[in-house]
Amino acid sequence: MTEGKTAPMNIYLSCDSAAKSLGAEQVAKAITQEAEARGLSVDLIRTGSRGMVWLEPLVEIDRGAGRIAHGPVTPDMVPALLDGSAETLGPVDTIPFFARQTRLTFARCGITDPLSLTDYEAHGGLTGLRRALAMTAEQIVEEVRTSGLRGRGGAGFPTGIKWDTVRQAEADRKYIVCNADEGDSGTFADRMLMEGDPFTLIEGMAIAGLGTGATKGFVYIRSEYPDAIATMERAIRLAREAGWLGLDILGSGRTFDMEVRVGAGAYVCGEETSLLNSLEGKRGVVRAKPPLPALEGAFGRPTVVNNVISLATVPVIFEKGAQHYADFGLGRSLGTIPLQIAGNVKHGGLFETAFGMPLGDIVNDLGGGTASGRPVKAVQVGGPLGAYFAPHQFDTPFGYEEFDGAGGLIGHAGLVVFDDTADMRGMARFAMEFCAVESCGKCTPCRIGAVRGVETIDRIAAGDTGAVEILTDLCETMKDGSLCALGGFTPYPVMSALRLFPEEFGMKEAAE
Amino acid sequence: MSHQATTAEPGEIRAIIEAERHREGPLLPILHALQSRFGHIPEAALPLIADALRLTKAEVHGVVSFYHDFREAPAGRLTLKLCRAEACQATGANALAASVLDRFGLDWHGTTPDGAVTVEPVYCLGLCACGPAAMVGERLIGRADAARIDAALAEAGA
Ligand SMILES: Cc1cc2nc3c(=O)[nH]c(=O)nc-3n(C[C@H](O)[C@H](O)[C@H](O)COP(=O)(O)O)c2cc1C
Ligand code: SF4
Numbered sequence: 187m188t189e190g191k192t193a194p195m196n197i198y199l200s201c202d203s204a205a206k207s208l209g210a211e212q213v214a215k216a217i218t219q220e221a222e223a224r225g226l227s228v229d230l231i232r233t234g235s236r237g238m239v240w241l242e243p244l245v246e247i248d249r250g251a252g253r254i255a256h257g258p259v260t261p262d263m264v265p266a267l268l269d270g271s272a273e274t275l276g277p278v279d280t281i282p283f284f285a286r287q288t289r290l291t292f293a294r295c296g297i298t299d300p301l302s303l304t305d306y307e308a309h310g311g312l313t314g315l316r317r318a319l320a321m322t323a324e325q326i327v328e329e330v331r332t333s334g335l336r337g338r339g340g341a342g343f344p345t346g347i348k349w350d351t352v353r354q355a356e357a358d359r360k361y362i363v364c365n366a367d368e369g370d371s372g373t374f375a376d377r378m379l380m381e382g383d384p385f386t387l388i389e390g391m392a393i394a395g396l397g398t399g400a401t402k403g404f405v406y407i408r409s410e411y412p413d414a415i416a417t418m419e420r421a422i423r424l425a426r427e428a429g430w431l432g433l434d435i436l437g438s439g440r441t442f443d444m445e446v447r448v449g450a451g452a453y454v455c456g457e458e459t460s461l462l463n464s465l466e467g468k469r470g471v472v473r474a475k476p477p478l479p480a481l482e483g484a485f486g487r488p489t490v491v492n493n494v495i496s497l498a499t500v501p502v503i504f505e506k507g508a509q510h511y512a513d514f515g516l517g518r519s520l521g522t523i524p525l526q527i528a529g530n531v532k533h534g535g536l537f538e539t540a541f542g543m544p545l546g547d548i549v550n551d552l553g554g555g556t557a558s559g560r561p562v563k564a565v566q567v568g569g570p571l572g573a574y575f576a577p578h579q580f581d582t583p584f585g586y587e588e589f590d591g592a593g594g595l596i597g598h599a600g601l602v603v604f605d606d607t608a609d610m611r612g613m614a615r616f617a618m619e620f621c622a623v624e625s626c627g628k629c630t631p632c633r634i635g636a637v638r639g640v641e642t643i644d645r646i647a648a649g650d651t652g653a654v655e656i657l658t659d660l661c662e663t664m665k666d667g668s669l670c671a672l673g674g675f676t677p678y679p680v681m682s683a684l685r686l687f688p689e690e691f692g693m694k695e696a697a698e
Numbered sequence: 699m700s701h702q703a704t705t706a707e708p709g710e711i712r713a714i715i716e717a718e719r720h721r722e723g724p725l726l727p728i729l730h731a732l733q734s735r736f737g738h739i740p741e742a743a744l745p746l747i748a749d750a751l752r753l754t755k756a757e758v759h760g761v762v763s764f765y766h767d768f769r770e771a772p773a774g775r776l777t778l779k780l781c782r783a784e785a786c787q788a789t790g791a792n793a794l795a796a797s798v799l800d801r802f803g804l805d806w807h808g809t810t811p812d813g814a815v816t817v818e819p820v821y822c823l824g825l826c827a828c829g830p831a832a833m834v835g836e837r838l839i840g841r842a843d844a845a846r847i848d849a850a851l852a853e854a855g856a
């Protein structure tokens with residue numbers, strides 16, 4: 187225990203909304219009050235999240251020998267924390283869940299003050315942008331291509347190729363649109379990044395502007411993320427004031443500026459063309475492609491639409507070099523991926539690692555199995571349009587092609603764990619119901635099919651096993667006849683539930 | 699989101715429209731600003747927006763009705779959102795929602811007779827590693843249960 191009223195003490199506490207939802211603000215208040223009452227000199231620094239959500243609110247105390255972790259903390263534990271008598275988890279970076287990560291995109295998240303320009307630069311920020319400013323647009327795009335970065339929004343399209351199309355398009359104006367609509371259940375990487383290290387996204391978008399000739403950016407954030415919206419808005423203002431954005435970025439004479447746009451509660455607006463319609467102030471209906479957004483995107487101009495994580499990974503690629511990034515991963519899935527481990531799981535949170543980890547290791551080693559302590563029944567990977575996986579598929583390595591080959595998709599890398607009490611027919615029904623609620627209405631297989639799907643599953647529930655065949659046909663129609671992945675991929679969760687748990691649909695064996 | 703239902707004066711509506719109109723694609727920002735001021739999109743705003751943006755009133759209405767967020771009538775003084783999505787279902791969201799709705803005697807989107815609380819479904823709040831998730835006004839609740847929701851409602855004055 188450190189004696190003396192003036193011994194300086196730095197306390198770190200996350201301001202991430204997951205931490206807040208678990209009481210971080212009450213803990214912050216207790217720390218300030220108790221320190222004041224004791225006349226202690228305490229610096230309470232609010233950071234992003236380390237991603238160990240089951241330990242939130244996580245308090246880290248540095249008395250000069252590094253950051254020692256405590257969590258989950260409640261306000262009544264604060265006196266013992268300040269005494270130095272509270273139980274600890276040891277140095278935060280030795281906690282296995284944290285120590286085992288390869289944090290490239292999230293390198294600063296949880297460590298720095300998200301809105302401190304000085305912290306940002308002191309931890310490697312702007313190195314990438316400075317390097318990009320000395321390169322031609324062609325070299326910038328080539329660097330991204332070499333890194334192997336693929337879109338983290340779900341489709342996995344090579345980012346460098348998309349940028350090159352925009353770079354080569356002739357237009358009076360081009361745009362960078364960041365897709366921060368993150369509607370998939372089980373995902374929160376975009377939110378955590380925007381709340382915990384917003385300047386990374388700004389830097390990535392500025393580099394995208396330099397690489398493609400775009401001078402204006404939009405971050406389209408879902409309205410369900412008020413904290414992320416507020417943090418991004420403040421960060422953009424600070425970056426502009428510091429000359430990182432604007433007419434003369436970092437004194438280079440180059441221009442890039444950006445603003446936040448707020449969604450309005452439509453899941454389908456995460457689909458890029460629907461998002462563009464929404465941005466333009468229209469109904470968020472999906473557009474037919476072609477034209478590609480890269481050629482005719484926002485306001486009819488060439489536009490890069492990229493996910494938050496895709497863009498926020500660009501700075502570290504330029505900081506450490508494309509090859510450094512490409513040296514991680516497996517097959518055609520290069521670099522790292524922020525896994526989001528969610529649902530009924532003991533150690534839920536965000537774990538950034540190289541592609542390739544088997545699904546079972548993620549669920550059992552990292553996640554520690556279910557929170558309920560019951561056996562794992564299924565894991566839904568890739569959001570509401572992703573397939574369910576059962577434990578016999580747990581050797582599937584986490585990669586785009588590998589999951590595709592196993593009848594699923596990795597999507598935005600969310601994993602939702604269910605224990606053996608899960609009602610899989612109910613989950614299949616929910617998938618159809620969600621599709622019906624969120625359909626943009628443009629195509630019949632999706633708009634009508636999803637409603638039919640709910641009715642058909644209800645018939646199965648009422649004992650009509652003949653309806654299983656109707657459900658299978660309906661899924662086939664939705665898959666083949668839908669314009670976008672909302673209608674087209676809803677069959678993934680439905681059919682995987684049916685295939686893995688036929689008995690819950692009144693079938694005796696696999697319904698292939 | 700604890701707005702008072704205020705009568706919308708055309709002058710004030712016009713001022714709100716003017717403040718956002720310079721943007722590229724100003725319609726959603728205008729609608730958000732109106733809703734944050736009035737708690738819903740006042741009917742009287744539609745022709746004014748249409749006029750300012752050179753759209754038809756039907757086009758503006760089409761946009762308002764497309765998005766789940768925009769209300770055509772005011773909600774209760776406080777909105778309680780309960781996450782219904784998969785990760786929260788894995789941690790008991792269905793039972794929680796059933797008990798909350800049952801206790802208020804409401805269906806989804808319903809408002810208590812005293813106008814205090816509206817209960818809305820939401821599909822993911824990004825708190826999927828600490829579900830079930832709920833939101834009372836602007837306050838997020840992780841690992842929500844009936845007691846924590848009640849405490850938050852009481853604190854918000856519902
Ligand atoms: C229904 C639907 C919802 C989607 N939601 C999102 C989303 O929330 N965030 C996202 O980045 N991409 C989403 N996508 C994928 C986008 O259409 C697009 O592929 C992506 O933004 C491209 O960026 P990337 O190449 O960086 O992944 C969605 C697609 C569909 C069909
Ligand atoms: S599949 Fe559904 S959401 Fe997608 S375009 Fe068709 S109707 Fe719209």
Ligand code: FES
Nearest residue numbers: 781786823825826
């Ligand atoms: S699924 Fe409920 S918060 Fe994400």
